Amino acid sequence: MTGNKKQVLELARPVFYTTGRMKSVCSFLLKEVRAISGTNRQEMLACCGLSDEELRVLEEAGGVRAGERDYQETVGLAAALRQAGFSLEEIRRYFQDRAPEARRALLTGKRWDIVREIHDRQLRLSKVDYLLYLERREGPRGAR
Secondary structure, eight states: OOHHHHHHHOTTSOOOOOHHHHHHHHHHHHHHHHTSSSOOHHHHHHHHTOOHHHHHHHHHHHTOOTTSTTHHHHHHHHHHHHHTTOOHHHHHHHHHOOOHHHHHHHHHHHHHHHHHHHHHHHHHHHHHHHHHHHHHHHOOSTTO
């Protein structure tokens, strides 16, 4: 696998994506997984950059085994959900409930969790920015 493909698969660094960019990243991941010639676990390990333990957990969460129909797509989707911050229990629920409304509700709930987390971090950042402003304007408080 080339370095560019591995970077796309590893969404661990903080990067902001537009909806269109995220769609292309996710569809790239799924296309990459579908391009694997067979349903071999070793190919999945190499493609997704996962450890054997991580792949086993995602297979369990997705309810699939190597060699089964839809193996690559299920494990690829489970990996994308994991990278998006879903817990293993949430991934299990996603695959157990086949109703599109339930899946959308799970995705929407996670989205709002992330929005709340971003909001909390923005508030903390604003407080630090204000303290920096005071520090620059008034000078160090302990040095008087």
